[in-house]
Amino acid sequence: MVDILIPILLIALSSVAALLSLESKSLVYGAISLAIFFVGLSLFFFYLGLPYLAIFQLAIYVGAIAVLIMFAVMVVGEGGSREPKSRLVIMGILGVVSIVSSLYFAVSYFGSVSVTQGSQGFNMSLLSSALINQYGLLIVVLGLLLSSAAFGAVALARREAEET
Amino acid sequence: MNDLLLYVAGSTIFFAIGVYGLLSKKSAIRILFAIEIIINAANLNIAAFARYAPYDLGGAQAIAMFVISIAAAEAAVGLAIIIEAFRLRGRVNVDEMNEMKG
Numbered sequence: 001m002v003d004i005l006i007p008i009l010l011i012a013l014s015s016v017a018a019l020l021s022l023e024s025k026s027l028v029y030g031a032i033s034l035a036i037f038f039v040g041l042s043l044f045f046f047y048l049g050l051p052y053l054a055i056f057q058l059a060i061y062v063g064a065i066a067v068l069i070m071f072a073v074m075v076v077g078e079g080g081s082r083e084p085k086s087r088l089v090i091m092g093i094l095g096v097v098s099i100v101s102s103l104y105f106a107v108s109y110f111g112s113v114s115v116t117q118g119s120q121g122f123n124m125s126l127l128s129s130a131l132i133n134q135y136g137l138l139i140v141v142l143g144l145l146l147s148s149a150a151f152g153a154v155a156l157a158r159r160e161a162e163e164t
Numbered sequence: 165m166n167d168l169l170l171y172v173a174g175s176t177i178f179f180a181i182g183v184y185g186l187l188s189k190k191s192a193i194r195i196l197f198a199i200e201i202i203i204n205a206a207n208l209n210i211a212a213f214a215r216y217a218p219y220d221l222g223g224a225q226a227i228a229m230f231v232i233s234i235a236a237a238e239a240a241v242g243l244a245i246i247i248e249a250f251r252l253r254g255r256v257n258v259d260e261m262n263e264m265k266g
Contacts, residue, residue, distance in 0.1 A: 011174040018178060018201050022185040022194055034197050041204050048215045053225050060232050065239045072243040076250045092188030096180040103176040107169065130222035142233055149237035153244035
């Protein structure tokens with residue numbers, strides 16, 4: 001019973017936080033709700049028995065991205081945002097209905113397949129050997145991508161200062 | 165109902181919330197929020213399937229870590245573009261950004 005209850009509670013917490021991040025009136029509260037959503041996801045990873053991924057999620061999302069978004073919200077303010085037109089809300093609800101109905105059909109076809117949780121727990125040596133042997137080149141490419149993103153962000157932010 | 169289905173259902177709920185925000189919001193920052201929610205839903209799916217796979221050699225966690233890193237790069241560039249757009253126009257509504265229209 002507890003096995004089912006904890007994921008359901010986490011889903012409820014994260015869904016409410018995600019909805020609040022989109023629907024709250026103030027963008028600052030939206031950014032805080034998004035950070036709570038990220039924490040909920042990291043609790044999910046802890047519960048799934050993937051602690052390294054959970055700590056990675058906490059460090060990158062809550063520690064870096066949520067703080068970066070907070071600073072951007074402080075610069076932009078409310079950004080002159082207005083209430084969405086009802087046409088857009090209807091489009092969004094149609095998108096939600098299509099996705100949930102596709103889940104329903106997928107469950108009706110594959111829901112009876114029985115799966116069990118893998119017996120092996122978190123294994124750091126397996127993860128590190130996969131990162132080094134299998135994905136070594138990808139990590140180098142990812143490093144180049146991150147540095148180019150950092151340079152791009154700095155270039156975009158400095159352009160105004162050079163012009164004035 | 166098995167446990168994996170619960171995680172997939174949760175991931176679908178998050179994905180649906182993200183798609184709702186993507187389609188219905190006009191503020192660029194809210195759209196960035198929605199994109200982050202969608203990326204996290206995909207990540208939860210990867211982690212859940214990794215946990216219920218018959219054997220996992222660490223590959224799924226590595227892929228989830230790559231997804232998180234790419235999302236960080238995307239957020240940095242996206243926020244820089246939003247701040248630049250705010251400097252130019254004073255507002256960040258995406259339906260008013262039509263400078264590249266042909």
